[in-house]
Amino acid sequence: MRTVIENAAIATVDAAGTEHASGHVVVEDGVITAVGSGPAPGDADERVDARNCLVTPGLINTHHHLYQWATRGLAADHTLFEWLVELYPIWGRLNAGITHAAATAGLARLATTGCTTVADHHYVFPREGGDQVEALVSARERVGVRLHIVRGSMDRGVSQGGLPPDNLVEETEAALLGTEAAIDKHHDASRGAHVQIAAGPCSPFSVSEPLMTGAAELARRKGVRLHTHLAETLDEERQCLAEVGCTPAEYADKLGWLGDDVWLAHTIHLSGDAIRRLGATGTGSAHCPTSNGRIGAGIAPVRQLLDAGAPVGLGVDGAASNERGGLGEELHQALLQARQRGGPRALTTREALYLGTMGGARCLGRESEIGSIEVGKLADLAVWNLRGLSYAGITDPVAALVLGAVPPLARLFVGGETVVSEGVLLRSEEDVIARELSVAGAKLREA
Ligand code: ZN
Numbered sequence: 506m507r508t509v510i511e512n513a514a515i516a517t518v519d520a521a522g523t524e525h526a527s528g529h530v531v532v533e534d535g536v537i538t539a540v541g542s543g544p545a546p547g548d549a550d551e552r553v554d555a556r557n558c559l560v561t562p563g564l565i566n567t568h569h570h571l572y573q574w575a576t577r578g579l580a581a582d583h584t585l586f587e588w589l590v591e592l593y594p595i596w597g598r599l600n601a602g603i604t605h606a607a608a609t610a611g612l613a614r615l616a617t618t619g620c621t622t623v624a625d626h627h628y629v630f631p632r633e634g635g636d637q638v639e640a641l642v643s644a645r646e647r648v649g650v651r652l653h654i655v656r657g658s659m660d661r662g663v664s665q666g667g668l669p670p671d672n673l674v675e676e677t678e679a680a681l682l683g684t685e686a687a688i689d690k691h692h693d694a695s696r697g698a699h700v701q702i703a704a705g706p707c708s709p710f711s712v713s714e715p716l717m718t719g720a721a722e723l724a725r726r727k728g729v730r731l732h733t734h735l736a737e738t739l740d741e742e743r744q745c746l747a748e749v750g751c752t753p754a755e756y757a758d759k760l761g762w763l764g765d766d767v768w769l770a771h772t773i774h775l776s777g778d779a780i781r782r783l784g785a786t787g788t789g790s791a792h793c794p795t796s797n798g799r800i801g802a803g804i805a806p807v808r809q810l811l812d813a814g815a816p817v818g819l820g821v822d823g824a825a826s827n828e829r830g831g832l833g834e835e836l837h838q839a840l841l842q843a844r845q846r847g848g849p850r851a852l853t854t855r856e857a858l859y860l861g862t863m864g865g866a867r868c869l870g871r872e873s874e875i876g877s878i879e880v881g882k883l884a885d886l887a888v889w890n891l892r893g894l895s896y897a898g899i900t901d902p903v904a905a906l907v908l909g910a911v912p913p914l915a916r917l918f919v920g921g922e923t924v925v926s927e928g929v930l931l932r933s934e935e936d937v938i939a940r941e942l943s944v945a946g947a948k949l950r951e952a
Contacts, residue, residue: 508532509545513555514902532884535921557892559902563621563885564832565865568770568791568820571608575946601635606945608644618831621885628657628707647933649924655705655732656687708734737771754779763788768868773803784813789868794838796822804846818865833911854907888916
C-alpha cells in the first residue's frame with residue numbers, strides 16, 4: 506500500500522526544524538519512504554490532496570489518567586491535595602468496565618485532537634476492580650492509537666501517613682508483582698509496537714520507599730521505562746522536606762530515579778541544581794500546562810529544562826483536572842505559560858510543536874520511531890485542516906496550529922492506518938463511546 510499526501514505545508518520534519526511550504530509525504534506499508542518539497546514522485550494506491558492543510562508528526566501525550574474521563578467536573582475549585590481527597594473514594598469504586606468506557610472515550614478525544622501516542626499512568630487498582638490493564642488494552646483496540654500503559658501503584662494509605670484511603674492501596678509486594686505481570690503479558694519491545702508498559706509508582710506522598718526502589722529495580726531488570734509524579738506542588742515539597750529531609754527531586758535522585766529511562770510528570774518546583782541534574786541525567790519531563798493551571802500548581806521551568814538538555818514532552822494529565830482532554834490545546838497552553846513565566850522569548854511556536862512531537866518521543870524512548878517526518882520512521886501523521894473560517898488568511902500554518910483554535914483533522918495516520926478522517930473516528934462510533942461513558946460515569950458516582 507503506497508499513500509501519497511501532497512500539496513501540504515509540512516512542519517517538524519527533523520531535529521533541524523526543516524519545513525516545506527508545499528510538499529509531499531509518501532507512506533509505504535506504514536513507514537515514511539519520502540518527504541520533500543513539490544509533487545510526490547511515482548504512483549500511489551491512494552492520493553490525499555492536502556491543499557491548505559498542515560502535516561505534522563502525530564502528537565505524543567506523555568502523561569494521562571484515562572480512567573478520569575468518568576469523573577470530570579468534580580472538585581473544580583480545590584488544591585491538589587483537597588482534589589485528591591475528594592476523588593479517591595470515588596475512584597475506589599472503579600471496575601474494569603468503567604475504566605474501559607472512560608479510556609475509550611479519552612483515547613477517542615485524544616485521537617480527534619491530533620494525538621497518535623498516549624502514555625496512560627494508571628495507579629488505581631481496587632480489590633474488586635477486575636483486570637484494569639486489560640481494560641486499557643482493549644480500549645486502545647477500539648481507537649487505534651499507540652498506548653504506553655504506566656502500571657502505577659500506591660502502597661501508602663492514610664494509616665501509613667499517605668494521602669489515599671487504605672482500601673485504595675495495594676501491598677508493596679502485590680504492586681510489584683502486578684507490575685511485573687503487566688510487563689510480561691503486554692509489553693511489546695519491537696519496532697512499531699502499539700502497546701508498551703512502564704513501571705510507575707504514583708507519587709512520593711502515596712508510595713513507600715521500598716516500592717519506589719523496587720519498581721526501579723524491576724523496570725531496569727525488564728528493560729522498561731520508569732514514570733512518576735514529581736515536584737507538582739509546594740504542599741508536596743513541604744511534606745517531602747518534613748518526612749525525608751530533602752526536596753522531591755533530591756529524593757528521586759537518592760532512590761535511583763533519575764536517568765534517561767525515566768520521565769517525570771510536572772517537575773514544576775525545581776531548584777537550579779535540580780534542573781541541571783535532570784539535564785545531565787537525561788531525565789524527561791511531562792509538562793501538563795492546562796492541568797497545572799486548573800490546580801494552580803505553578804508553571805514548570807520549561808525553558809530552563811530545555812536549555813539544560815532535558816527531554817521535555819507535553820501531557821494532558823487526567824481529565825478530572827483537565828476536562829478538555831485534548832492534546833492540540835496543550836501546544837497553545839505550553840507557549841502561553843512559558844512566556845508568562847519567562848517573557849516573550851521563552852518559547853517559540855516551533856518549540857511548542859517540538860515539545861508535542863520530538864520532545865514527547867524522547868520522553869517515551871521512541872525517538873528512533875516517532876516524533877518527526879523522516880524517511881524510515883513510522884507514519885504517525887496529523888493532517889490539520891486549515892481551510893475554514895478560523896484559519897483563512899493566516900500566513901504561517903504553524904502559528905495557526907499553535908496560536909489559533911485547534912484545527913479539525915483532515916486525517917490522522919497511525920503507522921499508515923487512517924484512524925481519523927475529516928474529523929471522524931473510523932474504528933468506532935463516537936456516539937456509542939459517549940453513551941457508554943455516560944452510563945459508566947453515572948454508575949461510578951452513584952455507587
Ligand atoms: Zn497526573
